[in-house]
Amino acid sequence: MDPNMIPNPYGQYQNGSPVPYQRQPLRPQKPIGFAVTALILGIVSLPGICCCVNLVTAPLAIIFGIIALVQKQRGTGMSITGIITAALSLIAALICGIAFAELIPYAEDITADYERIIVEADEIFPEYEETGELPDFLTKYLEEPYAGWLAKYDIDFYDIMDVWLIEYKNGTFGLQSSEDSDRFSYGDSYNNHYDFDYGGNGII
Numbered sequence: 292m293d294p295n296m297i298p299n300p301y302g303q304y305q306n307g308s309p310v311p312y313q314r315q316p317l318r319p320q321k322p323i324g325f326a327v328t329a330l331i332l333g334i335v336s337l338p339g340i341c342c343c344v345n346l347v348t349a350p351l352a353i354i355f356g357i358i359a360l361v362q363k364q365r366g367t368g369m370s371i372t373g374i375i376t377a378a379l380s381l382i383a384a385l386i387c388g389i390a391f392a393e394l395i396p397y398a399e400d401i402t403a404d405y406e407r408i409i410v411e412a413d414e415i416f417p418e419y420e421e422t423g424e425l426p427d428f429l430t431k432y433l434e435e436p437y438a439g440w441l442a443k444y445d446i447d448f449y450d451i452m453d454v455w456l457i458e459y460k461n462g463t464f465g466l467q468s469s470e471d472s473d474r475f476s477y478g479d480s481y482n483n484h485y486d487f488d489y490g491g492n493g494i495i
Contacts, residue, residue, distance in 0.1 A: 326366030329356035329373030336380035340387065345380040352377035393440055404428060409465040416459040419452060
């Protein structure tokens with residue numbers, strides 16, 4: 292064998308002459324931004340169901356995830372995860388929407404009553420714990436349509452009050468504690484929107 296043709300690890304031979312080793316250029320990395328965005332938006336969509344944020348974040352997550360898959364970007368797993376979590380949040384929102392559809396006409400009254408409970412929590416819950424009786428403005432939830440809707444889930448309004456009572460004792464009712472209740476500023480602004488007959492007749 293011609294010694295000039297002995298291969299060496301540093302180069303190849305062409306016509307008996309060594310050819311300097313040339314390093315192969317690195318392939319450019321494909322972007323990953325859309326995949327990461329889809330994942331983040333998809334994850335945010337799940338807890339966002341409670342405040343309907345997912346109605347914005349979920350479609351965006353699906354769009355970004357599909358773009359990343361079509362462009363064959365890196366992070367395929369993240370894209371798929373983002374799409375799946377976003378889709379699940381939309382399905383859950385749809386189920387909740389169907390479940391609460393019957394109460395939509397009463398949403399304003401329910402919100403007003405809940406806000407009043409927050410304002411008067413220090414009066415309502417100690418009295419409820421002692422007597423087991425509801426304030427007059429809440430007794431309507433023992434009647435139709437509220438009672439029928441709650442019965443579908445095998446609960447009544449007393450069950451809800453019991454849960455709220457526990458939250459009140461733990462300082463978590465209404466997502467606030469007694470120390471930061473002033474942040475809600477219900478004192479003036481709330482009463483400007485709703486006038487109450489505190490004799491027990493509810494909203495005037």
